[in-house]
Amino acid sequence: MKFTNEDFFKGIILFGLNNATYKMGLAQTLLKASRSQQNIIHWGDLAENYFDIYLNRLKGSSMPQQGNPNRLTKMERIVKEYQLGVTSRNEAITKVADTAFEDVVPRFQTIGSDKNIVAEYFYETDTGNKLILKDSLLQLNTEQQDTLESEVNARWCLLEGAFSINQTNFKLANDIREIYLRDGYDRKALTSNIPFLSGYQGNTCFYCGEALGNDIHVDHVLPRQVINHDEIWNLVLAHGDCNLLKSDKVVGKHFIEKLIKRNENIMGSNHPWKAHIHSHLGSTPKRRSSNLQNHYENVKSVLGTYYWGGSESYNPETDPFYKRLITALNNK
Template identity: 30%
Template sequence: MSNQFIAKEPVIEDYWRAIILFGRNVASYKFALAKSLLSLKPEAGQLLKLSDLAIPFSTYLAEHLRHSPKQITASSSKFLEACKRYGIDEPNQNRLIEETVKLGFNNVIDAFHIVGAGEVAKKFYIDERVVNNGIRITEEFSRLIERIQFGNLSAEVESRWNLVETAWGLGISSNLIEIQHDNDEQTLFTLDSARRRKTITSCRGALNGYQKGKCFYCFTDIHADDGSDTEVDHFFPFVLQKDSTFKLINGIWNLVLACPQCNAGEGGKHQKIPTLPLLERLSRRNEFLIASHHPLRETLMNQTGSDLVSRRHYLNDYYNKAISKLLHSWEPPKKDMECF
């Protein structure tokens, strides 16, 4: 599925997002490394020493450990124990940096670019730990910084990190995890083993990467980091929730990000049903969510079906019922090249 995500005339952000969304997760170090690179903004050809990289890397991990102690699938980690022990308080910062250089990068630098069975085609740094005790930034990362989508990437990493650590920390079976949407606050939340509500992340940050930072309908660039031009839309209009026939209308499977014009502008979707080609696009987007695992996979499969055939049947059945109810279909004028 990650290959399908970057198959259509990929741009440099597609490779980055494939790493964040579809790369293997056994520890949260990948997210800390990604956020560190995004915050430091090193230039192409620059040697980024581990001692310099260790400062933001350990700080991000220590911050997350404060609210989510489980940051790895293994039972223990010497490095994470050091992060907990020293925290981010100034008196201990030098000790934490020393421990991070010694232990923190042992696996993540090798594994960062791996998605599925191998590395992505574009790499954002070259490993020079043996000869220079650091990593060498590539031209691809400089290109990433220059792109209009760059402002979205940190929020996407943070949202993905929050989702993964929530799945690890709930202490319940993965097939019982259900991520829900708060329509008023535009956030995703779940319930822990004691049925207490746990807010996870913003809906915009969680969904934006899977849409490649584009409006779901017209493919114009949107900015989910500040939400200034990004609205959470129900593909099948929310008005259908008044009819008990239409269950899970507020489920993640039915949520997309749209520009204000497509959502409710003049000539926009409003309470119409998107056309069948757009339904197929929704199916592809949902398969991206499922392929990313923790914990969106379980939620989407519980909501729409355990296999692709069942999920397609669910969407088609929903479509037929919705179009017979609301009658009018809609699709936007094309503004940009289709990218998923």
């Protein structure tokens, strides 16, 4: 059986394993390069073309680009930040170049799970620098390029359709995410908050209540991937393992109440960070409580019932198995 270049390209598109649409974006970028007969694409140009393809794809009422309803792909995030005016075009393209290709460029030339059959068939990679395109890509004629482009587009639509099945209110979730993206910022180093926060937590883990050892992590109670900031009112200390197990899941209301109390303890002190909480959540305990609960409701609108432990009432502090395991992990 002899396969043509077109067959192999089609094989990548149709028989790929797709957790997200990254391969479709790269396929379109490569076809564009094939049309313009470039045999080298510099990393910056690759990023710019890739960015423009996603920018075009995501304008108007866009569809989800991956299957997990609780996350955004890097490209969705980068394009949104640009659309909202948070980043400039150049900043957005630099982010694409720095963060968007680590998975897709090495994995693109795969059919099904087979990494050998089309390895380096269409391009060779000089990571962070350039792609060297092969004749197998450059020799596709216009008709083949057109056919492949419509195959890519059809497959892309199919993936978006499949990804949207689990997402009951993608539009609402997207609107809420945008609010936080607009006011958000890139992650800061958080370890400097540890001494301060430990004063308000009595050196115990916020989640399981066990003593904190040396492996202390600063955790965002409302997941950072939605709220997009590192404000102190949302930060607590936790064991590394508790932090990892909770990850970006929603916690039950009892933890929100605990967080509100913790914040009020800070408000009762004279620490300069008092002013931060004051300006972000409000001037009275009642306002702060209701603002924090609004953020919690927003997060639930985005993440749905993706609760830690599977239910709203789950509390690792009252789960004997969890406590036993965490104690064992911390004493290893």
